[in-house]
Amino acid sequence: MNELHVDSVMKSFGGRQVLTDVFLSCSRGEIIGILGKNGAGKSTLMKIIFGSMQADQKFVRIENKIIKGLRDNQNLVSYLPQNHFLPNHVKVSTIISLFCNKANASLLKTNDLIRPMLDKKTGQLSAGEKRILEVFLIIHSDAKYTLIDEPFNGVSPIYKEAIKNLIKEHSKRKGFIITDHDYRNVLDIADRIILIHDGGTKEIHEKEGLKFWGYISENQE
Amino acid sequence: MRQIISTIIFYKRLVIPALIVSIAFGFLGMIPPGGNFSLKTVGFSYFLNSILFHYLIYEIRHPEEYYFYYNLGFNKLELWGINLFISFVLSLIFIIA
DSSP, rough: OOEEEEEEEEEEEEEEEEEEEEEEEEEOOOEEEEEOOOOOOHHHHHHHHHTOOOOOOOEEEETTOOOGGGGGTTEEEEEEOOOOOOOTTHHHHHHHHHHSSSSHHHHHHTTTTTGTTSBGGGGSOHHHHHHHHHHHHHHHHOOEEEEEEEEETTTEEEEEHHHHHHHHHHTTTTTEEEEOHHHHHHHHHHHHEEETTTEEEEEEEHHHHHHTSSSOOOOOO | OHHHHHHHHHHHHHHHHHHHHHHHHHHHTTTTTTTTHHHHHHHHHHHHHHHHHHHIIIIOOGGGGHHHHHHHHHOOHHHHHHHHHHHHHHHHHHHHE
8 A cells, every 4th residue: 555644643742732633645646735733733743653652542554564763664764854954064965865866866966946056055055955855855856655744844936836836746756745835835836735733634625715714814825 | 885985974974073172182191291182082982072073963963963963874873983983093093103
């Protein structure tokens, strides 16, 4: 079964229940968009799926393998966190070779956006360049499922298009779960939209659903 | 190979500050009259400093960097284990030398 399956996720912080009733599935070839207000638990859910955060309760299964922690998800899930995660003292070309197989590494090294960065260390890149590199690395990683938290944050509009096209292209062979406050970009590429509301997940079929659950206002497009 | 390069990248960040402070401790042995530079002191303090710098650099200053290693297949416990093992071996070399 080519599917990432998540259910029964419960997580609280200091007595406040953030996630209570989460059900989520993502097949290879599918892009799932997760939306929710600030503090709704989007990043928390991603970290729990990835295995870097302990949940009070969870069930995560990836293609018949039950994921209990980071050790179990090797080559199955990659995760782009909200903040910059690349060490500053390493050359871009070295990082690419670490993250990608040979074919993807050479693909990435010849990319017009990445090529000018190759001989630099990540500490020499601007915040925007670093974000583009991080997004591209995660998308090109060997993992079968990729979790992406705020890929469009701090990225110029023209590069947002490049990121969207790349995710679309790679979604043919892997599953993506993506979240971003720039919901229009998420709506553009997602096959399904899941809204986190009051700790639970609601599948949204039309934009009106986002208004109904109070994620966007009535007059927002 | 990937694991070895990742380990080198991870440990490289710790080795220079830990070594500088440890060598400084080694020179402290020269302060009393007739005192000498002590490699033994360097060795002992290197082990403790590597733990201290791991905590300061990875836990306090750059906790997001853990995600770099998580994506490469390591977990936090393994990274602490790697630090303790390499630092113990290097400390032993200083102490025995």
